[in-house]
Amino acid sequence: MKLRYILTVLVLAISQSGCMPAIYPPGAKNNAAQLGENTFLTEDGARLPLRHWLPKNEPRAVIIALHGFNDYSRFFDTPGQYFSSQGIACFAYDQRGFGMAPNRGLWAGGETYTNDLQALVRLVKQRYPKRPVYLLGESMGGAIVITAMSQAGMPDVAGIILAAPALWARSTMPWYQTGLLWTLAHSLPWLTLTGEGVHVVASDNIDMLRAMGRDPLVIKGTRVETVYGLTDLMDEAFNSAARLHGNTLMLYGEKDEIIPKEPTYAFLQRFLETNPAEKTVAIYQNGYHMLLRDLEAPTTWKDITAWINASPDKLPSGADSRARQLLKLS
Template identity: 85%
Template structure:
């Protein structure tokens, strides 16, 4: 009798698997419209842009974080446009106003969309250097995409508090609970209520996000499971991430812990330190690009793009070297 009940339980669990919701057939020609990025499977992904008044000397493609959308780049995009840098950001599948809101499209889908958009932007600006900027989940997507053989060449990448909390750096009970929920109640939504973490010191901005209907407030467990798969891939890509890279992290980040971030940094710098700049901001939180000190990070990014200086204007790279020299 006990064996019968166990068998029923296992069958029930096996019938509840975390799902991904991938794109359809690629039977469309991708296009870059005024406010839409039309993908190869015909999905219309909302697109925002911030263009300088004259021809830009560089272009940024910015990827938002988990449950966020392209509006995250409004303030930095406006700043960069004043520095002669054009910026583009789009709502990724399942987020913002993109199709299948709240559903995880799968790592391959997010990688493919970025690769296609890079090609389209390079066609529009064939003589301008293109940079990828990813915040949190967006940073994990940039890292994973850059490890792909078919990735178009870009001038450099900027990682703002990338999502690197891989399973290998989580406690066993956390990974166990996530697996159990994802394989039994994948449709269950989590709101984060009762979790006391501070994402930014910019309280007005956080309140505005709370009122914004396009910021997702309740997340399906299977979507969190998909995000964790992505973080695994990004974390494991540290040693293969080469090329011109700027990574920014806040010492007060309560979303992505220091342990996985610093473990990633050790592998990341060991592979190709000469082309990599790490900036650690003592007063920075997870939303570095929207914190109260955000203009400091914007100026560092612009300086890095415009001149690749030996030292960043803020001195955050000196702080990183100080921490690195003590073994993090």
């Protein structure tokens, strides 16, 4: 009764406020995109902070890494150092609305995020024309990679790596959750949520989580309209399962408390129906949502490196065998 009363009051508020969740898209395309030392300059002139981890010698492969929701490019610092030591060049940038990118805390729209990624892929391929380029997306970044790969304008890449991609689509949420989100987004889109009181464990790496809590560039309070935009993105990524083709490695932790198993496994079943030979799924028994930064993160780094090398029949950790067992695959 209490929830119904709250929803009724908020619906009435909508009729009087006329608010709508906003998207803050880029401006006009007035220059060529450029890849600088510490900046990715987009076609509309936005300067997105860029980090890189380069091997001492000419790289044998390149990874473009996309961070998760409310995070920024620093997420890839330790993994990037490892991959560069293995001869793999790595790039990561602050996406619009996150880190030190423009319009902090505001949602730029799924199309904008995928267009930015496409532009950077073109620039990296120009810099390394003879090297295979891989896309790696963590959580929200994974949803962006999935969506971008489903679009006609996406440049060819050697493969994609999805680390606990954000796939919690509305179709897999309870009605009261989608209803409340819609109501808030259309009545109080500016309302800021902090997540206090929500008891979920994102990682077993407590020192890393505490460091994120102290980091001023990690967003702690989120506008409802931004959550609404993220949910739109997750819808699109979830519904792209059957359209996702090409060499793909997907990583998921059995202890993930951020992206539930139901939407993830539902996505995987449809994802693996088409060209399963191109797709590798790894499920880590002791893995949390932040697989690349968990205490056992080096295990995932080694699996990714082995997959890029295309040398083993199985991943070193055996997480692909675990996935076949859990998903009941032959």
